Amino acid sequence: MCFEFLLDMSEYITHDQAGKSVGKVEKQFFTFAQPPDEMMLDSGAKLGPITLAYETYGTLNRDKSNVVLVCHALTGDSHAAGYYSDADDKPGWWDNMIGPGKAIDTDKYFVICANVLGGCMGSTGPSSVNPETGSPWGMDFPFVTIGDMVRAQKALMDHLGIKKILSMTGGSMGGMQVLQWCVQYPEMVRSAIPMATTMRHSALAIAFNEVARQAIIADPNWRNGNYYGGKKPDLGLSVARMIGHITYLSDEAMRRKFGRQLQDKTDLSYQFDVDFQVESYLRHQGAKFVERFDANSFLYITKAADYFDLTRFENANSAVRVFSMAMARFMVISFTSDWLYPTYQSREMVQAMKKGGLLDVSFCEVEAEWGHDAFLLPNQRLTNVVRGFIDSVYQDTK
């Protein structure tokens, strides 16, 4: 029973128990930066045209003051809530948070979520066609940064005529985008909820990403990124996902859910096949992941997350100086069992905000046993603080 739950936990997505949902949603596309007006990237390269896949939920009010921008994590997409069709067995990845009457209440707010630049879920990335060659970009795709992802989202906001974002939120790499937004376009962000995130990767986080990338690169099918139309580096990508998954859980979660229990066995097999449930779980996660994710996108996006260093924004070289550029009200959230971006990293952020003279700062370390991925799981306290925070910011605009 427990194990079945965990198998389904891959994306932690379940139908809403109370049946509340934004209902049927549609993926939309916005294309911009048409040559010769390509977007300048942080690396100095130019990229265009760029397409962003995005979804919206709720209704934009007349003065466009009810916008909540949601940023997804490493392997997420624009599908944050609702269903594409009646046949869908799962709603979007943050359906427990976004919907009518939920913490991010679509009866009040207009919610936007876009697939990141460099992604593979409809936005321009290494699997997109390079207009100059007519074939997929592969390794010719320019390096993109968290700043570039945010710049592309800003273009989408301009396109939608949105000048002010009521609140932005996201976990993990989504939280990095939230932080970047607050300093890159400070006048546009009224409030921000960075969750389970960091100002910059620790050596530990970079190390895990590097092992994951090497698993892909070492797969003979990767062929220097030119695998489109042929055999894909599924083995490498699935190992990369398995590594990632270990970092998203926690010692406690794994001990409680798997322990040393065997999978469909009563004794050790003395084979290199699956013995333990945790092995079965990871293999299952890896195998499922390759069906939906592009290996090159994984390489580019993990690199963007590793390169991210908010403290070096505009050569400030100081977290305090960077946060003194921000104008948003902040609520920083960490989770007790997150060992990928542990609470001390959120505290450093809060400390810098305080030293930088920001007064409207909240911080809560939410008790959760699920590790880094806790932000994706239903949690009453998390729901309550997100609802309370956004509602109070909205109240202040009136």
Added chain:
Amino acid sequence: MSTRIQNNTPLRFDLQVIASWIRPGSRVIGLGCGEGELLAHLKTQKQVRETGIEIVEQRVVRCIEKGLSVIQGDINEEVHDYPDDTFDYVVLSQTLQQVYDPLALIESMLRIGKKAIVSFPNFGHWQVRAQVLLTGHAPITPQLPYSWYGTPNIRILSIKDFRAFARHVGFSILKEVTINTDKQDKSGRIVQVLPNLRATYGIYLISRE
């Protein structure tokens, strides 16, 4: 007891005294702010810009639900990050007696705030004295309801002690109000005669000299 608490719970009497000292529109930080009763009152009634520090997650959640800005953390640590004179008032309500290093905390409070407000239960109250004297046991009173082995109150001080502390350390007492409250602390009155013997709480507005 539950029947006595109404839907529209009035602010605790000692907090009413504190609230009366705070100028509208000022910047206030509450150290150990609990579920934010005082800060919420000040925000709605006096339009202050509020911040709270609270260590217990569940209380922090309650504060944020109310729309307050609150940081989860240890007050002894969290005070260090703020620049000098960040706040008009730094409030430490009924917590001084639980602080390991009260001197260091008060110095920090007077650094980050122009003024500080401190309140504490008075260990000089006659009931406390009588219990020690007559029973020979460590006192247990409505204001100090703990056994010696479970009490968070590790610093024992009276009204007189705090005045002497101010002189010794060198900060100014701008206002002193000593109060006597009912068992639930909902209502109370100001004690003017023999406060060290008759008051259950002392409330102080202090500043650097």
